[in-house]
Structures are given as C-alpha cells and as structure tokens.
Amino acid sequence: MAEIEKLAHSEAHYFQSYNHHGIHEEMLKDDVRTLSYKNAIVNNSHLFKDKVVLDVGCGTGILSMFAVKAGAKHVIGVDMSTIIEKAREIVAVNGMSDKITLLQGKMEEVVLPVDKVDIIISEWMGYFLLYESMLDTVLLARDKYLVPGGLIFPDKAHIYVAGIEDGEYKDEKIGFWDNVYGFDYSPMKKIALAEPLVDTVDMKAVVTKPCRTFSIDLYTITKEELSFSTPFEIEAERQDLIHAFISWFDIEFTACHKPVYFSTGPHAKYTHWKQTVFYITDYLTVSPGEKIQGRITSKPTEKNPRDLDVTIEYAFKPEDSTRAKAETLRYTMC
Numbered sequence: 001m002a003e004i005e006k007l008a009h010s011e012a013h014y015f016q017s018y019n020h021h022g023i024h025e026e027m028l029k030d031d032v033r034t035l036s037y038k039n040a041i042v043n044n045s046h047l048f049k050d051k052v053v054l055d056v057g058c059g060t061g062i063l064s065m066f067a068v069k070a071g072a073k074h075v076i077g078v079d080m081s082t083i084i085e086k087a088r089e090i091v092a093v094n095g096m097s098d099k100i101t102l103l104q105g106k107m108e109e110v111v112l113p114v115d116k117v118d119i120i121i122s123e124w125m126g127y128f129l130l131y132e133s134m135l136d137t138v139l140l141a142r143d144k145y146l147v148p149g150g151l152i153f154p155d156k157a158h159i160y161v162a163g164i165e166d167g168e169y170k171d172e173k174i175g176f177w178d179n180v181y182g183f184d185y186s187p188m189k190k191i192a193l194a195e196p197l198v199d200t201v202d203m204k205a206v207v208t209k210p211c212r213t214f215s216i217d218l219y220t221i222t223k224e225e226l227s228f229s230t231p232f233e234i235e236a237e238r239q240d241l242i243h244a245f246i247s248w249f250d251i252e253f254t255a256c257h258k259p260v261y262f263s264t265g266p267h268a269k270y271t272h273w274k275q276t277v278f279y280i281t282d283y284l285t286v287s288p289g290e291k292i293q294g295r296i297t298s299k300p301t302e303k304n305p306r307d308l309d310v311t312i313e314y315a316f317k318p319e320d321s322t323r324a325k326a327e328t329l330r331y332t333m334c
Contacts, residue, residue, distance in 0.1 A: 032269050033123065033262070037062075040153055040256050040260040043258070043260075044255070044257055045070045046257070047119070047151060048071050048119065049072075050071065050072075051072050052072070052114055053067045053120075054076050054112070054120045055122065056122035056137055057134045058078060061100065061102065068100060076117070077101070077103070078102075078105065078141075079104060080105060080106055084102050114145075117150065118147055119150060119151045120138065120150070122134065124137070125157070128159070128249075130308060132306045132307075133306075136305075138218065139223055140223075153253050154252055154253045156251070156252035157218075159213050160212050160249070161210065161247050162208050162210040162211070163286070163292060164242065165205050165240050165241050166205055166279075167243050170244065170279055177192060194330060195331065196331050198273075198275070198276055199275065202266065206266055206267075209235045211234050213296055230296060231293070233294075234294075236286035236288055241286075243283045244278055245294075249264055278331055280314075281329070286316070290318050293317075295311075297312075298311075304334065308332070309332055311329065312329045313326075313327075
C-alpha cells in the first residue's frame with residue numbers, strides 16, 4: 001500500500017480499484033475474455049515452450065499460470081495493486097512458485113530479474129478500448145524488455161463505430177432533465193450528454209453498418225499515436241431514427257497457430273467491456289443506403305491521462321435537406 005500512496009490521486013485511485021476482489025471476479029467470469037487468452041496461450045505451447053514471459057498488469061496471475069501451463073521456462077508478473085499478494089498465494093497453492101516471479105510496482109520502476117523477455121502477455125484493454133487502459137505501460141515494457149522478434153499477446157486491436165436507435169433509454173437518461181418534479185433542469189442535459197454511457201446494446205437497435213475507425217498494431221504503435229483522429233462513414237440499413245453512436249473493439253492474437261479473436265460488439269457474446277454509447281443532441285431520421293460521415297477524435301485528458309476526451313463530428317446530408325444535420329459533440333470518459 002505504501003507504494004500506491006506515493007502516486008498522484010488519480011493514479012492511486014486507478015490502482016486501488018484493482019485491490020478489491022470483485023473487479024477480478026468480474027473479469028475472470030468474463031469467459032469470452034478469459035477463454036480467448038487461455039486458447040491463445042495454452043493451445044500454442046510451441047510458442048511458449050522454454051520462453052521467458054512478462055505478464056504486464058498480472059492481477060490474480062491467471063495469464064501467468066496459463067503461460068506456465070503452455071511450457072514457459074519462467075514468467076514474471078508485474079502489478080501495482082495489492083492484489084498481487086493474493087496472486088502469490090494463488091500461484092503457490094497451484095504449485096507454480098518456482099516458475100512465476102511476482103513483482104509489485106510500476107513497470108517503469110520495477111527491476112526485472114532478466115534483461116530481456118521472449119513474450120509479453122497482458123490484458124490491458126479498457127472501455128472504448130483506451131479508457132483507463134494499460135496500453136502505454138505495455139508499450140513501455142515492449143520497448144524496454146522485448147527481444148527483437150519477440151511476441152506480444154494480443155497484438156492487434158480495432159475500434160468500430162455504428163449508429164443506433166435508442167429513443168426510450170435516451171429519453172429516460174437525457175429527457176429526464178426537462179421536467180424534474182415540475183422544475184426545468186435542462187442545464188443538466190449538457191452534462192448528461194457529455195458523459196458516454198457504457199452499457200449493453202441490443203443488436204436490434206443497430207441501424208447502420210459498422211465502420212472500423214482505428215486500428216492498433218502493438219508491435220509498431222507508439223504512445224503518442226494512441227491519441228487519434230480518424231474519419232468514419234456509416235450507412236443506414238433500414239428506415240429508422242438514430243439517437244446515438246456506439247463504439248466497440250475487437251482483439252486479435254495473430255501469432256497463434258490458429259488465430260484467436262474476440263469482439264466486444266453488440267453482435268457478439270457479452271463481455272464486461274459492453275459497448276460505449278455517445279448520445280447526439282437530437283436524432284437523425286435515416287433511410288436505407290443513406291450515409292453519415294464523421295470524424296472521431298480521442299486523446300487523454302490533461303488532468304488524468306487514464307481518462308479520455310472524445311470528440312465526434314458528424315454530417316448527415318440526405319437528398320431531403322429537411323432531415324440534414326451536422327454537429328460537433330464533446331465527451332469526457334472519467
């Protein structure tokens with residue numbers, strides 16, 4: 001705990017949230033997440049046999065133990081949270097203490113018992129992929145410790161955007177402020193609109209085709225490139241209203257003999273990441289084939305780099321100009 005107390009408040013809050021068993025229970029019970037990692041690691045023992053592995057943000061040690069099961073010579077797990085004390089007990093009761101070294105501290109500051117590692121494994125993803133993510137820490141570990149030609153699990157990530165009909169819930173969340181016990185609370189609407197919602201979206205609510213907006217290759221991307229601004233174009237597949245844009249991400253383990261992949265989209269099985277919903281001010285009325293063009297920009301907030309400032313600019317210009325609309329919306333994920 002003393003290590004955490006030295007950190008800035010925002011950083012301390014982030015790491016302390018991982019001290020509680022509940023968050024680890026939620027992640028471990030997310031079988032899409034956990035089984036994807038298990039399949040990627042355990043089913044590729046030809047890649048892990050006799051290798052030195054670094055587990056960045058090791059948590060309870062599940063990925064480290066998968067790596068030992070796959071034949072790794074030694075695994076070093078690093079985590080700032082005090083959950084690492086429980087991880088040591090878990091590793092011990094599973095008879096792997098001689099194969100797994102667990103270090104508490106920041107990746108930038110801990111001293112590894114080796115100069116280089118052959119493989120980096122990490123479950124670093126956050127909501128909207130990059131909110132409260134540990135990706136910058138994984139990149140630091142890559143640049144400092146990974147041998148030339150070493151492997152990263154996973155190594156690819158993609159962010160998608162689509163439009164959804166969500167009138168009932170939007171009215172409940174945003175429209176609520178129009179009349180609060182007979183009072184006009186509309187000044188609160190701006191705050192409500194600026195906070196993206198992390199929730200499960202029914203596939204039936206998706207009105208448009210998805211658009212891949214941003215891709216990450218963990219072998220080559222830099223920390224600076226995690227701040228991105230990319231265009232998108234989504235096409236309506238039916239006549240409906242659009243009340244919000246949603247985003248999700250897909251993850252790939254391409255080094256595997258049989259590539260392992262999972263999606264956090266509304267079309268896929270539930271994950272604890274769900275989807276991220278960005279409400280627009282009003283709504284759009286769309287017909288099949290009509291397109292919405294836009295740009296999504298994301299960067300860490302100045303006060304806390306684990307939070308995100310997200311801007312969505314869009315323009316809808318159908319032949320019927322009475323339905324046209326364009327606006328720039330700013331959100332903060334915190």
